[in-house]
Amino acid sequence: MELFYTSTRDNTKKVQASEAVLKGLSEDGGLFVPERIPRLSKSLRELSELTYQETAYEVMKLFLTDYTEEELKSCIAKAYDSKFDTAEIAPLVEVDGAYYLELFHGATIAFKDMALSILPHLMTTAARKNHVKEDIVILTATSGDTGKAALAGFADVEGTKIIVFYPKNGVSPIQEKQMVTQKGDNTYVVGIHGNFDDAQTGVKNIFSDKELEQEMTAHGFRFSSANSINIGRLVPQIVYYVYACAKLLKEERIKDGERINVVVPTGNFGNILAAFYAGHMGVPIAKLICASNENKVLYDFFRTGSYDKNREFVLTSSPSMDILISSNLERLIYRIAGSDAGKNRELMTALSKEGRYEVTQEMAAQLADFYGNYADEKETADRIRELYEKTGYVIDTHTAVASAVYRKYRDDTKDETKTVIASTASPFKFTRSVMNAIDKKYDTMSDFELVDELSRIANVKVPGAIEEIREAPVIHDTVCDRSEMKQTVKTILGIS
Ligand SMILES: *Cc1c(COP(=O)(O)O)cnc(C)c1O
Numbered sequence: 001m002e003l004f005y006t007s008t009r010d011n012t013k014k015v016q017a018s019e020a021v022l023k024g025l026s027e028d029g030g031l032f033v034p035e036r037i038p039r040l041s042k043s044l045r046e047l048s049e050l051t052y053q054e055t056a057y058e059v060m061k062l063f064l065t066d067y068t069e070e071e072l073k074s075c076i077a078k079a080y081d082s083k084f085d086t087a088e089i090a091p092l093v094e095v096d097g098a099y100y101l102e103l104f105h106g107a108t109i110a111f112k113d114m115a116l117s118i119l120p121h122l123m124t125t126a127a128r129k130n131h132v133k134e135d136i137v138i139l140t141a142t143s144g145d146t147g148k149a150a151l152a153g154f155a156d157v158e159g160t161k162i163i164v165f166y167p168k169n170g171v172s173p174i175q176e177k178q179m180v181t182q183k184g185d186n187t188y189v190v191g192i193h194g195n196f197d198d199a200q201t202g203v204k205n206i207f208s209d210k211e212l213e214q215e216m217t218a219h220g221f222r223f224s225s226a227n228s229i230n231i232g233r234l235v236p237q238i239v240y241y242v243y244a245c246a247k248l249l250k251e252e253r254i255k256d257g258e259r260i261n262v263v264v265p266t267g268n269f270g271n272i273l274a275a276f277y278a279g280h281m282g283v284p285i286a287k288l289i290c291a292s293n294e295n296k297v298l299y300d301f302f303r304t305g306s307y308d309k310n311r312e313f314v315l316t317s318s319p320s321m322d323i324l325i326s327s328n329l330e331r332l333i334y335r336i337a338g339s340d341a342g343k344n345r346e347l348m349t350a351l352s353k354e355g356r357y358e359v360t361q362e363m364a365a366q367l368a369d370f371y372g373n374y375a376d377e378k379e380t381a382d383r384i385r386e387l388y389e390k391t392g393y394v395i396d397t398h399t400a401v402a403s404a405v406y407r408k409y410r411d412d413t414k415d416e417t418k419t420v421i422a423s424t425a426s427p428f429k430f431t432r433s434v435m436n437a438i439d440k441k442y443d444t445m446s447d448f449e450l451v452d453e454l455s456r457i458a459n460v461k462v463p464g465a466i467e468e469i470r471e472a473p474v475i476h477d478t479v480c481d482r483s484e485m486k487q488t489v490k491t492i493l494g495i496s
Pocket of ligand 1: 110111112145146228265266267268269270271272320321398399424425
């Protein structure tokens with residue numbers, strides 16, 4: 001059955017999936033949402049016999065209905081191949097009473113690879129289907145992981161260029177090194193003086209600049225977005241929740257019909273929204289546990305019904321979650337507003353004008369499946385050390401926020417439901433914070449000494465993505481003010 005997409009701010013127009021993938025964001029500033037969430041057409045038992053790639057096809061065909069079977073299968077085959085260091089793509093590891101769903105086995109060792117290894121193929125396929133003649137310019141704001149994963153995904157993909165903005169002092173040294181050493185004739189990386197929200201706001205402003213759009217068209221370019229607001233990012237992320245749950249069934253860790261909880265370390269709300277969509281497709285998910293770091297806007301939102309970004313922005317050891325505007329939450333707001341685009345627009349206007357909004361009681365009542373909590377810096381570090389000392393398993397800082405929040409949840413609720421924790425980055429990506437959490441004595445070591453030491457104590461091979469940047473030369477060194485982002489883009493594209 002054909003599925004159309006509408007904007008969360010104006011649902012009078014419908015677009016096909018491929019058009020939504022190409023555009024990223026709707027012209028009215030809203031996000032594209034499917035008109036309904038499709039139900040899985042196979043039982044979990046049937047799905048449990050499938051490979052990751054086959055599962056991806058079963059999920060994606062229901063959402064991207066204007067792609068042919070051949071197109072989708074080709075995109076999937078190009079994405080989930082030997083770029084991943086395990087044939088399983090997303091392994092599930094049982095440690096200390098929970099299942100860690102390792103989403104970091106791709107090219108850049110963070111969960112962003114799960115979607116960004118397929119997005120370029122979905123996008124170039126969509127361009128072909130829609131007879132787009134211009135080159136696609138991907139413009140992305142990153143808090144660290146998206147940038148590198150998008151660069152790796154789009155590097156040297158014909159008909160595309162990619163420009164990444166990151167907060168100059170807001171990402172880990174390894175994250176920065178990964179980005180500034182990126183190869184590919186079509187890749188550009190720019191640091192900005194500001195935080196992630198500044199970068200994201202700057203990118204959004206460029207996207208909605210009508211004058212620039214005309215200049216772009218005249219020069220044979222068109223913008224698109226690889227940020228997690230793109231439906232082409234969201235849909236591939238649903239796959240691993242289906243896959244994980246099916247695997248638990250296959251391995252007889254859960255029974256038919258038994259529900260599981262999912263814990264997601266959250267920033268922009270993309271990953272947890274994918275879990276929410278998976279639940280509505282028929283995956284037996286009970287609670288969605290939303291874990292925040294000290295930027296706990298979402299915890300406060302789930303507790304009070306009031307979203308308020310007027311607060312101090314905290315730089316934490318989990319930088320990919322240092323976010324005060326969780327863009328993807330808009331999709332949930334639209335849904336709990338009963339698909340009322342006017343109501344959603346009203347709230348989003350309040351957010352951009354006053355930095356806050358409040359949902360009605362009726363809307364809040366529909367959030368019962370969510371549980372929010374947060375872990376501060378000490379709790380996060382303690383969790384890394386305790387888990388390591390107890391089991392030898394080393395988790396990264398983001399996953400540690402989730403793991404610490406899961407413990408609070410169990411203490412609060414005594415809920416013993418089997419639980420999957422989304423493990424969103426390899427500890428090798430945040431080596432210094434991770435090693436410092438384990439023992440302060442590591443503080444004097446250099447970044448790459450720490451990498452080798454981590455490999456030794458965790459008994460895990462250094463990932464290829466890290467080996468690669470050890471000696472790699474810096475290729476990108478542009479830095480600009482947040483007010484100069486538009487001009488920087490024009491200069492890169494050779495538009496005056
Ligand atoms: C992006 C990211 C997150 C947050 O995911 P959202 O989809 O933005 O909520 C968490 N952990 C890591 C390591 C990330 O890269």
